[in-house]
């Protein structure tokens with residue numbers, strides 16, 4: 001079993017979860033995310049150790065081995081060698097640049113995002129086809145691929161009647177950022193791969209994930225997963241909890257009617273495991289919408305406010321100018337029954353869950369940079385703003401992440417430079 005993107009927020013708990021279930025897990029990452037943090041002056045509020053320390057702590061506490069493999073998906077030769085050596089029965093592909101704001105900073109970040117994600121995914125498809133053709137590709141996409149259409153969102157496909165004829169086709173997608181567009185391209189490429197090569201694939205259109213505590217991350221501080229709070233990497237509910245814990249206003253972009261699907265990180269573990277345990281057939285491209293509930297930003301902010309109030313704290317909500325280009329009040333109704341049909345039992349968002357998220361954050365709140373938390377640093381229309389410039393310029397690490405040229409060059413030859421972990 002290979003988990004690609006294991007050094008990330010979802011990847012690390014996912015690797016531990018599968019290892020606990022008895023899978024032989026190979027953990028793959030190129031540590032790009034640590035480099036992108038250095039580049040933009042961002043950091044995980046919960047300190048995270050190196051991958052070497054993580055797998056060693058896991059082995060010490062559970063007796064289970066996770067094999068750590070430093071690999072860039074954009075290095076196709078290394079990826080092919082990896083696939084030929086391990087021939088995994090399934091690959092969980094989480095290894096992408098996953099921030100919409102990061103992809104909207106400027107041309108360079110848009111191109112880097114799309115090259116990293118689309119080329120990495122394409123390399124993976126070819127490596128599977130050539131060296132492990134029976135391998136099940138479990139790919140993390142996003143609900144953001146669909147955008148916010150004024151009709152119900154189906155799970156991947158839509159049956160259309162047009163001029164008296166009917167067909168079932170991939171659902172039309174109108175995403176909101178260059179990052180989300182890279183995911184749409186991945187989905188199209190995977191759909192094509194299943195048609196031409198008979199690949200097995202499950203494309204998981206995931207909602208926004210919240211929470212940091214799983215059975216495994218709570219075993220030891222060294223096993224915690226990252227907690228992003230800044231405006232580039234922090235997702236909505238996680239950020240709101242950090243703001244509440246810090247006693248700062250909750251910042252809602254615009255009117256706050258933006259509605260999306262959400263899920264608890266424990267359900268992410270469960271959904272991916274269900275996809276692995278019920279593999280797609282050869283030639284099948286399954287699409288599951290992976291979320292459990294939908295909320296507007298206002299609903300989430302109000303919930304956090306109520307939890308704080310019940311504990312005797314006053315919290316305020318600020319509606320700030322929306323840096324994104326998106327509808328702030330819209331229809332949203334997305335289907336999400338396929339994973340429930342496979343056996344998912346969701347952890348629904350309630351006040352005790354929110355309370356425990358905020359309590360966790362309170363332990364680390366002294367390490368918080370309030371500017372990174374409160375001020376958007378990227379505007380969809382104008383790109384990186386003065387906050388981005390200030391924090392990016394603080395970085396003394398020249399080219400901590402790859403430039404476009406270096407990324408493209410890495411297609412032809414193995415990477416020479418490896419990022420150092422702090």
Ligand SMILES: NC(=O)c1ccc[n+]([C@@H]2O[C@H](COP(=O)([O-])OP(=O)(O)OC[C@H]3O[C@@H](n4cnc5c(N)ncnc54)[C@H](O)[C@@H]3O)[C@@H](O)[C@H]2O)c1
Pocket residue numbers: 004005006007008009010011028029030031032033034071072073074093094095096097098116120140141142143206207208209210226235
């Ligand atoms: N976090 C969410 O709320 C959310 C929601 C929907 C979809 N997703 C998707 O889930 C996946 C994981 O998200 P996350 O929040 O854990 O992100 P993350 O940024 O925390 O982790 C991604 C990991 O992938 C690695 N990576 C990136 N490019 C790579 C490459 N070319 N080769 C090898 N490793 C590479 C990074 O170093 C990082 O450790 C992503 O594909 C993301 O788009 C996440």
